[in-house]
Amino acid sequence: MTDTRSPTGVASAARDQRLDVAIVGGGLAGLYALHRMRGLGMTARVFEAGNGVGGTWFWNRYPGARCDIESLEYSYAFADDLQQEWTWPERYATQPQILAYINHVAERFDLMRDVQLDTRITSAEFDRGSDLWTVRSNRGDVVSARFCVMATGNLSTPRVPDFKGLETFRGKWYHSGMWPTQGVDFTGQRVGVIGTGSSGIQMIPLIARQAKHLHVFQRTANFSLPAQNRPMEAEREAAYKANYPDRRAEARGSGFGVSGYPLPTQSALEVTAEERRRKYEELWQRGGSIGFLSCYNDFLVDEDANATAAEFVREKIRGIVRDPAVAELLAPSDHPIGTKRLCLDTGYYETYNRDNVTLVDVRSAPIEAITERGVRTAEREYDLDAIAFATGFDAMTGALREIDIRVAGGEALAEVWAAGPRTYLGLSVAGFPNLFLITGPGSPGVKSQMILSIEQHVDWIAGLLDHARGHAITRIEADAEAQDRWVAHVNEVADSTLYPVANSWYVGANIPGKPRVFMPYVAGVGVYRAKCDEVAASGYRGFHLTGTQD
Numbered sequence: 001m002t003d004t005r006s007p008t009g010v011a012s013a014a015r016d017q018r019l020d021v022a023i024v025g026g027g028l029a030g031l032y033a034l035h036r037m038r039g040l041g042m043t044a045r046v047f048e049a050g051n052g053v054g055g056t057w058f059w060n061r062y063p064g065a066r067c068d069i070e071s072l073e074y075s076y077a078f079a080d081d082l083q084q085e086w087t088w089p090e091r092y093a094t095q096p097q098i099l100a101y102i103n104h105v106a107e108r109f110d111l112m113r114d115v116q117l118d119t120r121i122t123s124a125e126f127d128r129g130s131d132l133w134t135v136r137s138n139r140g141d142v143v144s145a146r147f148c149v150m151a152t153g154n155l156s157t158p159r160v161p162d163f164k165g166l167e168t169f170r171g172k173w174y175h176s177g178m179w180p181t182q183g184v185d186f187t188g189q190r191v192g193v194i195g196t197g198s199s200g201i202q203m204i205p206l207i208a209r210q211a212k213h214l215h216v217f218q219r220t221a222n223f224s225l226p227a228q229n230r231p232m233e234a235e236r237e238a239a240y241k242a243n244y245p246d247r248r249a250e251a252r253g254s255g256f257g258v259s260g261y262p263l264p265t266q267s268a269l270e271v272t273a274e275e276r277r278r279k280y281e282e283l284w285q286r287g288g289s290i291g292f293l294s295c296y297n298d299f300l301v302d303e304d305a306n307a308t309a310a311e312f313v314r315e316k317i318r319g320i321v322r323d324p325a326v327a328e329l330l331a332p333s334d335h336p337i338g339t340k341r342l343c344l345d346t347g348y349y350e351t352y353n354r355d356n357v358t359l360v361d362v363r364s365a366p367i368e369a370i371t372e373r374g375v376r377t378a379e380r381e382y383d384l385d386a387i388a389f390a391t392g393f394d395a396m397t398g399a400l401r402e403i404d405i406r407v408a409g410g411e412a413l414a415e416v417w418a419a420g421p422r423t424y425l426g427l428s429v430a431g432f433p434n435l436f437l438i439t440g441p442g443s444p445g446v447k448s449q450m451i452l453s454i455e456q457h458v459d460w461i462a463g464l465l466d467h468a469r470g471h472a473i474t475r476i477e478a479d480a481e482a483q484d485r486w487v488a489h490v491n492e493v494a495d496s497t498l499y500p501v502a503n504s505w506y507v508g509a510n511i512p513g514k515p516r517v518f519m520p521y522v523a524g525v526g527v528y529r530a531k532c533d534e535v536a537a538s539g540y541r542g543f544h545l546t547g548t549q550d
């Protein structure tokens with residue numbers, strides 16, 4: 001075995017390594033997995049494609065990138081001294097602030113000596129004879145590991161649509177998820193932003209302030225709520241810190257993994273229109289999306305209940321945007337509110353009142369090509385110096401499908417998932433032993449405070465690996481029938497809500513040809529945690545646990 005550890009995380013010429021756990025991805029999930037596995041006394045190593053850790057927060061450096069969950073919540077809970085000592089300067093941290101936090105965590109827990117940067121894992125093959133994975137990288141690493149943890153992220157495969165002529169564009173183009181490290185100065189430029197999801201909605205107000213002129217190419221209007229971001233209030237921070245363990249415990253039992261939002265018990269249709277309005281106004285002023293998502297128990301299940309909030313937000317848009325035709329285009333009408341990821345903004349709708357901003361409806365006149373000069377729609381050509389694609393990601397399955405993951409002689413995971421992902425608990429895949437997914441499809445991950453869900457998965461996996469070690473188990477494999485039952489349950493829960501109605505990345509709708517399957521588990525993180533804990537308490541029901549075949 002070659003010792004490839006380096007204090008800086010700079011990849012050395014690693015060739016043959018033998019590990020207990022290979023961890024793919026150096027974001028929030030991979031780093032915590034490394035910390036936990038080390039805590040079990042296991043040898044573990046993170047392989048990260050970027051030249052720094054941080055995952056999402058390493059790559060998404062576009063102007064305005066910031067978290068849409070309050071940072072006192074969106075932070076690791078595993079170390080009390082960390083959460084007590086760290087200070088968040090604003091209610092919602094910016095990308096540089098979150099990246100600084102992640103780097104601090106990596107340093108504080110001495111993680112970098114087992115992180116190999118600039119290393120993209122290209123394949124992972126399991127051998128049923130030895131119960132070992134062989135993981136290979138683009139740099140020639142060959143890693144033998146008992147277990148493989150895929151901390152590859154859900155929104156880590158950026159997607160630029162297959163527009164004709166992109167290569168002919170004479171200006172510069174960028175994607176939100178691959179933004180240049182040194183940033184981009186749009187001063188004096190004619191800029192086009194394509195896409196109005198969370199990324200577009202965050203970058204548009206900031207680019208508008210720099211650009212000479214900004215054209216926003218919108219195919220589908222999205223609901224966006226005000227973040228009401230502000231500097232962190234000392235009293236609020238102190239109150240949180242005095243109560244952190246209770247706050248975290250409450251979050252773990254909640255719907256979306258955020259404390260302060262008890263599960264709703266009242267129907268929106270039980271109360272008067274005036275009372276509803278008061279509530280929505282209060283939530284609008286408070287800021288954030290979780291309040292809306294948790295305000296009434298039928299918000300996400302009953303169209304009429306949902307329509308009351310959708311209309312409230314549309315009225316707000318009409319009240320902010322001065323040009324009624326632009327306001328109408330910005331007012332979403334094709335999906336129930338909350339069934340696509342609710343966006344949070346700072347001054348998004350107000351931006352359309354600026355003289356240097358033009359909204360282009362590419363639903364009625366689609367983009368036909370990128371040309372030398374800019375963007376050509378079915379109606380006309382727009383001259384641009386720069387294009388920012390905020391067109392999203394091959395979500396939830398993209399990163400996994402890019403790695404050739406298979407059991408020797410068997411089909412690749414990408415082939416097995418050709419009709420859509422199937423997992424047991426969103427953690428494990430039948431037919432792929434000793435492989436674990438962090439916040440994978442079939443788990444609440446993307447529908448929750450991600451760090452909480454990451455910690456829950458990593459802790460649960462750590463418990464299972466500890467159990468395996470104590471019982472001389474070398475192979476852990478999800479049972480195919482248990483997986484079928486779990487997939488049926490995930491679908492049943494989704495179908496009892498309005499979520500599947502929307503053409504969102506939750507169903508893969510943004511990727512032409514991707515099978516339409518609603519991927520997250522939406523019964524809530526508290527319910528999900530209880531189910532995972534029951535599985536563990538039963539001796540890991542639904543898993544085959546066996547010793548080595550040798």
Ligand code: N01
Nearest residue numbers: 066067068161195196197198199200219220341390391392
């Ligand atoms: O991507 P998206 P995103 N022609 O897929 C449009 C997380 N996130 O990067 O809706 C024209 O939501 C597409 O239009 P349509 C968060 O979970 C979090 O914005 O398909 N337009 C849509 O408007 C979020 O949900 C944070 O019709 C095209 C946009 O591009 C997730 O990441 C910040 C097109 C893509 O929206 C993804 O968000 C940022 C085409 N051919 C992201 N193809 C925070 O924490 C696509 N579009 C705050």
